[in-house]
Amino acid sequence: MNKLSVTQWAQNMITRQALVLDTETTGLEPGKIVDIAIIDLKSGKTVFTSFINPGMPIPLEATRIHGITDTMVDLAPSFAILRPLLDQVLSRHPCVIFNVDFDRTFLAAEGLPVNEYTFFCAMEQARRIYGWRRYNLQYACQQEGIDTGTAHRAKDDALATRNLILKWAGKKPGELFPVW
Numbered sequence: 001m002n003k004l005s006v007t008q009w010a011q012n013m014i015t016r017q018a019l020v021l022d023t024e025t026t027g028l029e030p031g032k033i034v035d036i037a038i039i040d041l042k043s044g045k046t047v048f049t050s051f052i053n054p055g056m057p058i059p060l061e062a063t064r065i066h067g068i069t070d071t072m073v074d075l076a077p078s079f080a081i082l083r084p085l086l087d088q089v090l091s092r093h094p095c096v097i098f099n100v101d102f103d104r105t106f107l108a109a110e111g112l113p114v115n116e117y118t119f120f121c122a123m124e125q126a127r128r129i130y131g132w133r134r135y136n137l138q139y140a141c142q143q144e145g146i147d148t149g150t151a152h153r154a155k156d157d158a159l160a161t162r163n164l165i166l167k168w169a170g171k172k173p174g175e176l177f178p179v180w
Contacts, residue, residue: 080111096122137151
């Protein structure tokens with residue numbers, strides 16, 4: 001696939017009224033989600049964002065990556081409380097995730113019926129454009145000159161993914177509607 005195909009894919013995601021989702025977790029498997037954000041691709045508006053109490057201590061290694069501490073999630077709802085709302089949102093719109101395999105695994109572990117949703121992987125598109133082996137959002141955004149905000153926070157990473165898709169679609173971040 002070439003840049004033109006990725007441009008068509010990105011334009012299709014906008015036309016299909018896709019959402020952009022990102023999570024932060026307690027670490028690699030087995031782990032729990034501690035931060036989630038869903039952004040409307042076209043408008044840039046926040047559909048949903050929340051810290052999540054994982055019901056376990058957040059390992060220091062994970063906190064070093066995303067900066068989320070136990071204190072920050074102590075009063076947050078559990079995933080079980082949020083599951084019905086997230087299911088309702090994800091069942092209605094296609095959803096783009098930068099690294100779909102990672103986030104999808106955690107969403108499934110939290111009890112969401114991920115096989116009933118339509119997910120698309122932005123990282124696959126990045127591989128098709130750049131052909132590089134370093135597959136992370138910050139690197140892809142760096143290649144396109146896109147600010148990532150506070151990296152490894154769900155809302156900022158979802159907005160960075162959105163801006164990457166807009167760039168691939170030939171749009172400027174905020175061109176469709178203001179981003180922030």
